Amino acid sequence: MRITVECYGASQRWCGAELVNLDLGEAATVADALAIGDEIVAGGRALEEGERLALIPPVSGG
Amino acid sequence: MTTTSRLHQGALNVAEWLAQPMPPDCGGLAVFAGTVRDVHEGRAVTGINYHAHAALAERRLAEIETEAAQRFGAQVSVAHAVGELKVGDASVVIVVRSGHRAEAFAACRWAIDTLKQTVPIWKEERYADGAARFLEGTPIKNVKES
Numbered sequence: 001m002r003i004t005v006e007c008y009g010a011s012q013r014w015c016g017a018e019l020v021n022l023d024l025g026e027a028a029t030v031a032d033a034l035a036i037g038d039e040i041v042a043g044g045r046a047l048e049e050g051e052r053l054a055l056i057p058p059v060s061g062g
Numbered sequence: 063m064t065t066t067s068r069l070h071q072g073a074l075n076v077a078e079w080l081a082q083p084m085p086p087d088c089g090g091l092a093v094f095a096g097t098v099r100d101v102h103e104g105r106a107v108t109g110i111n112y113h114a115h116a117a118l119a120e121r122r123l124a125e126i127e128t129e130a131a132q133r134f135g136a137q138v139s140v141a142h143a144v145g146e147l148k149v150g151d152a153s154v155v156i157v158v159r160s161g162h163r164a165e166a167f168a169a170c171r172w173a174i175d176t177l178k179q180t181v182p183i184w185k186e187e188r189y190a191d192g193a194a195r196f197l198e199g200t201p202i203k204n205v206k207e208s
């Protein structure tokens with residue numbers, strides 16, 4: 001499957017782009033501090049075709 | 063919970079957040095505003111570019127208002143800026159209206175401390191020498207954990 005990863009904060013610099021497309025095998029899951037839509041998702045959550053996955057590096061608002 | 067946007071493009075105008083009339087049963091109004099400082103760890107700062115995951119940040123800011131209301135019995139409004147801000151600009155505003163001062167101060171302190179740990183916003187500081195960098199942050203938590 002192909003999904004899109006949204007990169008925020010310093011992760012934009014690590015990845016070199018705001019959006020990164022990933023081609024993954026079937027039954028791929030979410031691994032780390034990641035969000036889909038407006039929620040943080042747990043590591044075991046199954047991914048679906050076409051989803052956008054956001055990397056959430058340590059936050060520094062205020 | 064309203065659908066009003068709590069993320070604002072550009073600097074916040076603190077006075078706008080005080081315009082709402084006080085509920086008649088409230089006797090305490092506490093306000094915290096965070097502004098861009100001209101120095102960080104000895105480096106001269108010219109501004110901060112605030113980045114956000116908009117959908118999750120809006121949700122988390124709303125959750126902070128709801129949770130603060132439940133914990134402290136206060137009416138709480140929070141707003142945060144995104145985009146380029148210069149020194150002196152307000153990046154965050156917390157307004158608390160409550161019956162008495164004790165819960166107003168407590169809710170205001172809790173709300174800003176919680177915001178810093180739970181809302182997906184990132185500071186990219188700009189320096190006088192032309193450099194820029196994202197600040198080190200804290201791993202994101204849930205509002206209920208704070």
